[in-house]
Amino acid sequence: MSALFSSSTAVGGELKISDAEFVQLRDFIYAQCGIYVADNRKYLLENRLANRLKLLNLKNFGEYYHYLQYDTNKKAELSKLFEVITTNETSFYRNPPQLKVFQENILAEVIGEMRKKGDKRLRIWSAGCSTGEEPYTLAIIVAEVLKGELASWDVRITASDLSERVLEAARKGVYNEYTMRTTPKELLPRYFDKDGENFRIKPELKRLVSFGQLNLSDRVALKRVERSQLVFCRNVIIYFDDEMKKKVIGAFYDNLQPGGYMLIGHSESLHNITRSFKPIHYPGAIMYKKEA
Amino acid sequence: MTDCKEILSMLTSPESDVLREGAYLAGEAHCEDAVPLLVEMLKSSNIGVQEAADNALRMIGGKEAVSAVIPLLQSEEAPVRNGAMDILRTLGGKELQLLIPMLKDEDVDLRIFASDILGSADNVMAVAPLCDALLKDPEVNVRYQAAVSLGSIGLPEAAKCLNQAMRDEEWVQYSVIEALAKIGHASSIDAMVKAMSHSSELVVSMIIDALGAMGNVKAVTLLLNRMESSPTALRNKIVKAIVNILGAKLVNLLPKAERENFREYLLVALEDEELEVQNAAILGLAAMGGDDAAAGIFSIASKLDTDKDQDRLESILESLSRMGLTEVLRTALKGEDQAKALIAVETLSRVSDPEVEGLLTQSFWKNQVVVQRSIIAVLARIAGPGAVDFFMDILARHADGKVLKSAASFLGQKLRHAPAADALFALLDHQYDDVKETALDACVAIDGPEMQERFQRLYQGIDPLKRLMAVYALGKMDAAGNIDILKAALEDESPEIRKHALEAVASLCRDSEVWLELLVSRLLDENRDVRQTVVEIMGQCFSSAAIPHLLHALHDDDDWVKVRTLEVLGQHKVLEAIPEVVGLLENPNKLVTIRTIECLGSIGGTSAFRALLAVSGSDDYEIMEAAEAAIAKIQDEPEREI
Numbered sequence: 005m006s007a008l009f010s011s012s013t014a015v016g017g018e019l020k021i022s023d024a025e026f027v028q029l030r031d032f033i034y035a036q037c038g039i040y041v042a043d044n045r046k047y048l049l050e051n052r053l054a055n056r057l058k059l060l061n062l063k064n065f066g067e068y069y070h071y072l073q074y075d076t077n078k079k080a081e082l083s084k085l086f087e088v089i090t091t092n093e094t095s096f097y098r099n100p101p102q103l104k105v106f107q108e109n110i111l112a113e114v115i116g117e118m119r120k121k122g123d124k125r126l127r128i129w130s131a132g133c134s135t136g137e138e139p140y141t142l143a144i145i146v147a148e149v150l151k152g153e154l155a156s157w158d159v160r161i162t163a164s165d166l167s168e169r170v171l172e173a174a175r176k177g178v179y180n181e182y183t184m185r186t187t188p189k190e191l192l193p194r195y196f197d198k199d200g201e202n203f204r205i206k207p208e209l210k211r212l213v214s215f216g217q218l219n220l221s222d223r224v225a226l227k228r229v230e231r232s233q234l235v236f237c238r239n240v241i242i243y244f245d246d247e248m249k250k251k252v253i254g255a256f257y258d259n260l261q262p263g264g265y266m267l268i269g270h271s272e273s274l275h276n277i278t279r280s281f282k283p284i285h286y287p288g289a290i291m292y293k294k295e296a
Numbered sequence: 297m298t299d300c301k302e303i304l305s306m307l308t309s310p311e312s313d314v315l316r317e318g319a320y321l322a323g324e325a326h327c328e329d330a331v332p333l334l335v336e337m338l339k340s341s342n343i344g345v346q347e348a349a350d351n352a353l354r355m356i357g358g359k360e361a362v363s364a365v366i367p368l369l370q371s372e373e374a375p376v377r378n379g380a381m382d383i384l385r386t387l388g389g390k391e392l393q394l395l396i397p398m399l400k401d402e403d404v405d406l407r408i409f410a411s412d413i414l415g416s417a418d419n420v421m422a423v424a425p426l427c428d429a430l431l432k433d434p435e436v437n438v439r440y441q442a443a444v445s446l447g448s449i450g451l452p453e454a455a456k457c458l459n460q461a462m463r464d465e466e467w468v469q470y471s472v473i474e475a476l477a478k479i480g481h482a483s484s485i486d487a488m489v490k491a492m493s494h495s496s497e498l499v500v501s502m503i504i505d506a507l508g509a510m511g512n513v514k515a516v517t518l519l520l521n522r523m524e525s526s527p528t529a530l531r532n533k534i535v536k537a538i539v540n541i542l543g544a545k546l547v548n549l550l551p552k553a554e555r556e557n558f559r560e561y562l563l564v565a566l567e568d569e570e571l572e573v574q575n576a577a578i579l580g581l582a583a584m585g586g587d588d589a590a591a592g593i594f595s596i597a598s599k600l601d602t603d604k605d606q607d608r609l610e611s612i613l614e615s616l617s618r619m620g621l622t623e624v625l626r627t628a629l630k631g632e633d634q635a636k637a638l639i640a641v642e643t644l645s646r647v648s649d650p651e652v653e654g655l656l657t658q659s660f661w662k663n664q665v666v667v668q669r670s671i672i673a674v675l676a677r678i679a680g681p682g683a684v685d686f687f688m689d690i691l692a693r694h695a696d697g698k699v700l701k702s703a704a705s706f707l708g709q710k711l712r713h714a715p716a717a718d719a720l721f722a723l724l725d726h727q728y729d730d731v732k733e734t735a736l737d738a739c740v741a742i743d744g745p746e747m748q749e750r751f752q753r754l755y756q757g758i759d760p761l762k763r764l765m766a767v768y769a770l771g772k773m774d775a776a777g778n779i780d781i782l783k784a785a786l787e788d789e790s791p792e793i794r795k796h797a798l799e800a801v802a803s804l805c806r807d808s809e810v811w812l813e814l815l816v817s818r819l820l821d822e823n824r825d826v827r828q829t830v831v832e833i834m835g836q837c838f839s840s841a842a843i844p845h846l847l848h849a850l851h852d853d854d855d856w857v858k859v860r861t862l863e864v865l866g867q868h869k870v871l872e873a874i875p876e877v878v879g880l881l882e883n884p885n886k887l888v889t890i891r892t893i894e895c896l897g898s899i900g901g902t903s904a905f906r907a908l909l910a911v912s913g914s915d916d917y918e919i920m921e922a923a924e925a926a927i928a929k930i931q932d933e934p935e936r937e938i
Contacts, residue, residue: 061825061856074887075855250351257344258316280344294344 019057021050025065032069036082037166038221038252039089040245052088056081086167090243094134096141096179097186099238099270101288107145110265110291114233115149117263124156127232129259130163131220132240136174136213137183139163140205142236143212144195162229164218171215177205221248226255233261239269241277249277257281262296300327307333312342319348323355331356335364339376350379354386362391366398369409381409385416392417396425399433407438415445420453427457430468439468447475455481462491469499477506482514489518501533508537513549516541520554523561532565536576546583559584566592575611582615590622598628598636613639617646621655629659637667645674653679657686669698676706684713691719697726701734708738717742721750724765736765740772748773755781760790767793771800776807786814791823798829805837812837816845824854831857835864847876855885862891866898874899878907890922897926905930 021029029049030041041049053068060081062068072078072085097103118124126146130139139161146161147154165171180202184192196203218225220240235256241249256266257280266281267289268274274281274292281292306318307330315337322330330352337349353361365387368380388395395417398410411429414422423446430442443461446454454475461472469491476484488503495503507515519534526534535558542549550558562584565577574596581589597612616622621644628640637659644652656671657679663671672690675683683706690703704723707716720742723735739747748770755766767785770778778800785797798818805811811833818830831849834842849861850873858880865873877899880892893911896904905927912923 061828070887070890074885074890076885254316254320254348254351258313278347280347282343295342 019050019054019064021046021053021065025069026050028069029065032072033085033089034245034248036221037086037219038248039243040248041089042245049089053085056084056088083168087169090132090167094137095183095186096137097188098138098141099289100186102267102270103141103145105286105289105291106267107149109286110234110267111145111149114263114265118233125158126160127230128159128161128234129229129232129236129256130161130213131218131235131237131256133163133165133170133174133215134167135170136163136177136205136215137179138236138238139174139213139215140177140195140209141187143209144191146212147195147209148191159212160230161213162232163213163215164229165215166217166219168217171217174215177210178202179205220244220252220255223251223255226252226259229259231259231261233264235260235264235266237266237268239272241268241272246276253278254280257294260294262294264294266292266294268292300325300329303327303330304333307337312345315340315345316348319345319352323352326356328356328358328360331360331364335368338365338368338379339371339373346375346379350383353383357387357390359391359394362387362394366394369398369406370403377409381413384413388413389417389419392419392421396422399425399429404435404438407433407435408441411438411441411445415441415448418449420449420451422449423451423453427454430457430461430472436465436467439464440471443468443471443475447471447478450478452479452481455479455483459484459487462487466496466499469495470502473499473502473506477509480510480512482512485510485512485515485518489515492522497530501530504530504533504537508533508540511541513541516549520551528564529568531561532568532570532573532577535561535565535580536573539576539580543579546580555584559586559589563589563592566596571608575608578612578615582618585619587623590616590619591624593619594622594624594628594636594639597639598633613643613646616643621647621649621651626655629655630662634664634667637663638670641667641670641674645670645677653683657683660686660690665696665699668694669696669702672699672702676702676710679706681711684711688713688716688719691716691723697728697731700726701731704731704734704738708735708741712742714742714744714746717747717750721747724754724762732765736769740769743773748778752778752781755785760788760793763788764790764793764796767796767800771796771803775800775803779804779810783814786818791821791826794818794821794823794826795829798826798833802833802837805833809841812839812841812845819845819849824852824857827852827854827857828860831860831864835860835867838864838868843870843872846870847873850876850880855883855888858883858888859891862888862895866895869899871899871901874901874903874907878903881907881911886916886918889919893919893922893926897929900930900933 026046026049034040050065053065057065057068060068060071062071072081075081115126118126128139128142128146130142133139142161146159150157150159163174165174178199184203192203195206195209197206198204218229220226237252237256241252244252253274257278260266270289274283280294282295284291284293300322303318303322303325304327306314307322309315309318318330319334319337321327322334334349334353334356337345338353340346340349353365362384365380365383368376369384371377371380384395392414395410395413398406399414401407401410407429411426414426426442426446426449430439430446433439433442439461443458446458458472458476458479461468464472473488476488485507488506492500492503504519507519516538519538523531523534538558539546539562559581562577562580565573566581566589568574568577578593578596581593593612593616597609597616600609600612602609616625625640625643628636629644631637641656644656653675656675660668660671660675675686679687687703687706690699691707694700694703700723704720707713708720717739720735720738724732724739726732726735739751751766751769751773754762755770757763763785767782770781775782782797782800785793786801788794788797798815801811801814815830815833818826821827821830827849831846834846846861846864849857852858852861862877862880865877874896877892877895880888883889883892893908896908908923908927908930912920912927914920914923
């Protein structure tokens with residue numbers, strides 16, 4: 005008997021993933037996007053996918069695996085699966101102490117060095133940009149640092165994510181008040197237009213950011229990203245196992261221009277992953293420099 | 297893939313980017329010729345280049361790479377040396393013959409490095425040379441490292457030499473004790489206890505921990521003998537070790553004369569600042585009992601963070617519950633502190649004592665809603681008919697969804713208490729679906745003509761959710777008696793209602809023929825989920841009359857309807873379906889093809905076998921594999937003729 009309110013109540017407990025199905029699905033996910041679902045997240049996967057299975061009228065996770073491989077809608081479902089396994093918790097000005105260091109020390113240094121060389125081509129890569137809060141925050145920070153000079157600079161923030169759905173939202177650039185909770189209030193009228201209860205990114209800021217789908221396990225695709233002075237990959241490598249972390253961080257290192265910086269999430273660490281970067285300690289943040 | 301020659305040219309580039317890419321490719325291609333150049337790159341001042349070479353050498357591995365890296369252990373540059381050590385720890389285990397001779401090198405540092413690297417070897421062949429170094433090397437740091445490595449390897453073959461090394465100086469003793477604890481060999485107990493009489497306080501403390509970790513009962517008497525004379529900190533450690541060794545059997549295994557003393561020591565250990573000592577004391581006291589002990593343990597539990605300390609709290613509650621209905625639980629339940637009351641309820645839920653029900657019932661209304669939810673969930677599980685009035689009162693007066701669910705479940709599913717029908721039926725209008733669902737199941741459990749009448753009236757309404765609930769309930773209570781309503785529901789505008797009506801009709805399939813006729817009408821339903829349900833029910837209530845309809849469903853537009861049909865035909869081994877089934881082998885959806893193959897394997901017979909043989913030569917690996925499995929399945933059933 006199917007659950008009476010299956011579409012509206014949490015019924016995750018009904019569909020159990022067996023160990024064999026979990027391994028099958030975990031390996032499939034790893035092969036598709038390099039994200040490693042650890043054993044202790046098995047129940048999370050089971051819980052989050054249970055509703056997908058119900059909606060698709062599938063009996064078990066083995067059938068879901070087949071669906072992902074063979075069904076005519078497999079591409080759309082893969083996208084849903086990616087949404088399920090990556091949490092998209094994000095906001096503007098996430099981790100303010102780290103961004104303060106970035107604005108006052110790192111970006112100021114990088115721009116200072118560029119000015120000395122007469123180079124006005126600034127490239128930033130926001131990897132795992134989710135619904136766009138991070139790259140737009142970076143665009144605001146760049147605009148704040150360059151001020152009136154911004155128009156004379158060639159600035160591009162490449163924002164990538166695995167999930168097409170979050171990118172669609174990012175391209176729209178409309179946000180609610182909650183995602184603005186740590187944004188300095190005085191910046192709101194400068195960079196956003198009011199859109200009912202929501203806030204819409206102003207077009208001149210929007211044009212600095214270019215969104216695109218990117219699978220971080222695709223080495224060839226990573227090589228195609230334009231080389232940057234700054235790479236943000238905050239709360240991205242948490243999804244990977246050590247081998248994949250090494251590959252992804254190696255790709256960021258190769259993407260960075262000498263003297264460039266990489267920023268990772270405050271709960272993430274490069275310990276046992278790479279020694280290539282020079283960690284530079286600031287109050288409340290560590291910046292990773294690719295030495296020239 | 298790039299060939300080795302091209303990679304070698306990349307590895308001589310002055311550009312660091314090219315060197316990194318070359319190293320990556322050399323690793324991927326397992327290019328052994330690149331090893332000398334990669335080893336040179338390990339000396340680069342550019343860490344990015346160093347790291348790329350390091351990764352590549354680990355991927356290539358083998359004798360070639362190990363031999364080339366060993367000389368770097370003598371580098372003057374610490375990072376180069378450390379990098380080489382790390383690579384050899386990963387690769388050296390398979391190339392011991394290259395590493396063991398280094399234990400005899402004149403250079404002390406090299407002997408230390410070799411001892412260290414061999415510890416990662418995971419190979420019994422490394423034990424004898426390391427034992428030799430432990431007992432004979434003149435340099436204390438080599439002996440220290442050899443003991444660490446023997447512990448890392450963790451094989452019992454090392455116990456004898458480690459026991460002997462307990463006579464070495466204190467610095468070596470540290471690593472020897474740790475190694476012995478990891479290996480856990482019985483012969484080491486005497487060696488360690490003997491060493492206690494001539495060792496420093498720190499070493500004695502380490503030995504006590506090690507004996508506890510090893511868990512050998514033989515050590516208990518030896519430890520008890522030292523208790524009286526030990527200072528409090530050390531005695532607490534002994535308490536921990538003894539509890540770890542004896543566990544819950546503590547009371548039975550301790551000599552009678554020792555028990556009360558030991559209980560006193562446990563109470564003292566409850567105050568120790570080390571969590572592990574506290575935890576051991578809790579386990580020990582749980583076995584020995586007493587209100588004073590329960591109060592001490594409860595006090596620790598009440599200071600824990602329910603999120604961060606979840607596992608510890610769970611284990612403490614388990615201990616507390618083993619002590620039964622203690623005074624501290626009664627007091628907490630009556631007190632103002634809701635966090636403590638919750639702990640008490642959680643503990644009481646695990647205590648089997650007839651007094652618990654009354655205690656929880658009396659305290660229910662005095663507590664706040666969070667505690668009430670917890671209390672009623674426990675009562676719904678343990679209470680009997682005597683609690684009916686209490687639960688009826690809750691249905692009448694309470695507003696919280698979770699509390700109401702527990703009450704509904706108790707009165708409906710557990711007691712089938714007909715006088716609760718009004719209140720339970722009213723909950724079908726509750727704002728939360730989960731409350732509705734529980735109330736619905738409670739109503740179904742009560743059943744009876746009056747309840748059925750309520751649902752028959754409910755079906756006449758315009759709200760599709762209420763019609764759905766009515767169909768579900770009437771189907772569960774009496775599908776045959778409500779067949780007219782169920783027939784009407786099969787034509788309902790809501791597919792969910794149609795599905796539930798089908799399931800209700802299917803419950804009649806063993807008693808009447810009407811079900812098939814009703815089901816068939818829905819095989820052309822516009823909704824694929826409904827059509828799938830029809831096929832599944834035909835499988836559950838299978839009869840030969842269903843076969844023509846199933847064959848028809850094989851041509852459904854939706855692939856998942858086809859898949860379900862194939863499953864049913866396979867499950868019931870419908871031989872006459874084979875010609876139609878074989879036709880699906882050409883289906884463009886690979887999943888349908890694979891399920892068709894599985895279906896043929898389940899049905900069996902000559903024509904299925906032939907069809908499978910034809911696809912077993914497919915270029916597609918998965919199809920070939922599925923066909924082979926299906927053929928094997930047919931062959932494994934001896935009674936069938938192929």
